[in-house]
Amino acid sequence: MIELVNLHKSFGPKQVLKGVSLIIPNGQTTCIIGKSGSGKSVLLKHIVGLLEPDEGKIFVDKKNVAELNRDDLFSMRQKMGYVFQGAALFDSLTVWENVIISLFEHGIKDDAILDGEARRVLSAVGLLPDISESGSASFEKEYNILRDKKPSDLSGGMRKRVGVARALVGSPEYIFYDEPTTGLDPVTSEQIDMLIKDLQQKLNVTSLVITHDMFSVFHIAHHVAFLHEGLVQFEGTAQELQETKSPVVREFIERFILKPHD
Ligand SMILES: Nc1ncnc2c1ncn2[C@@H]1O[C@H](COP(=O)(O)OP(=O)(O)O)[C@@H](O)[C@H]1O
Ligand SMILES: [Mg+2]
Numbered sequence: 001m002i003e004l005v006n007l008h009k010s011f012g013p014k015q016v017l018k019g020v021s022l023i024i025p026n027g028q029t030t031c032i033i034g035k036s037g038s039g040k041s042v043l044l045k046h047i048v049g050l051l052e053p054d055e056g057k058i059f060v061d062k063k064n065v066a067e068l069n070r071d072d073l074f075s076m077r078q079k080m081g082y083v084f085q086g087a088a089l090f091d092s093l094t095v096w097e098n099v100i101i102s103l104f105e106h107g108i109k110d111d112a113i114l115d116g117e118a119r120r121v122l123s124a125v126g127l128l129p130d131i132s133e134s135g136s137a138s139f140e141k142e143y144n145i146l147r148d149k150k151p152s153d154l155s156g157g158m159r160k161r162v163g164v165a166r167a168l169v170g171s172p173e174y175i176f177y178d179e180p181t182t183g184l185d186p187v188t189s190e191q192i193d194m195l196i197k198d199l200q201q202k203l204n205v206t207s208l209v210i211t212h213d214m215f216s217v218f219h220i221a222h223h224v225a226f227l228h229e230g231l232v233q234f235e236g237t238a239q240e241l242q243e244t245k246s247p248v249v250r251e252f253i254e255r256f257i258l259k260p261h262d
Contacts, residue, residue, distance in 0.1 A: 018230030081167030
């Protein structure tokens with residue numbers, strides 16, 4: 001479980017988070033919604049330790065992140081997979097290199113291990129057949145073609161899947177997705193939603209999805225938090241979100257229904 005307690009964060013005079021408290025329960029998908037610029041990515045960067053709060057606490061599995069030593073911080077990060085906003089692949093690297101880069105950076109050079117992990121995660125995101133077919137002629141053929149492709153050879157949806165595959169390396173307990181469907185067409189967006197849902201169920205990971213796409217929320221969320229003017233202004237199920245009478249939340253939902261891609 002991840003717990004945020006009274007997080008404050010400013011950049012210069014700009015107060016972005018003004019006391020955010022939120023629980024992200026295990027084994028579920030939590031969506032954080034809010035307008036562009038409302039602080040969703042900033043919030044996520046606090047959870048993964050890329051930013052430190054000015055005030056407030058972050059607990060991961062009951063441990064206060066600010067009190068962890070280097071080794072504990074390292075093992076905490078091992079439990080987390082991060083799908084960055086945009087596809088965020090390295091254009092000059094192959095699919096294979098993009099996927100296993102974190103293992104490589106941790107000094108793992110054994111090709112059998114790297115290949116095994118690449119096959120597993122690329123299969124999990126649907127870019128290869130089921131992993132049980134690994135070793136069969138058709139699996140190997142597809143793997144050999146895919147591994148050497150460059151991001152520019154792939155569609156937007158495939159690039160996103162490679163980004164998700166990279167986050168699955170090392171079997172994290174938590175996966176964070178920052179705007180996973182932004183910039184994708186509606187059909188591809190729905191496929192990525194299905195993937196998020198499928199991975200959550202199959203791998204029983206805890207997923208946190210930052211989005212401003214209400215279609216995604218209704219497809220995937222068990223739990224929703226609405227971030228507005230530096231505070232969580234609503235927390236509940238997707239059903240409760242639809243029924244809420246809170247004017248700021250209603251305005252956000254209704255505006256989206258009228259202008260989905262704003
Ligand atoms: N590193 C930074 N330095 C200064 N301002 C930042 C930084 N990161 C984010 N901000 C500002 O914080 C606000 C929230 O940003 P962000 O979390 O990226 O919004 P979003 O909800 O769209 O993800 C924005 O006004 C942004 O300009
Ligand atoms: Mg953002």
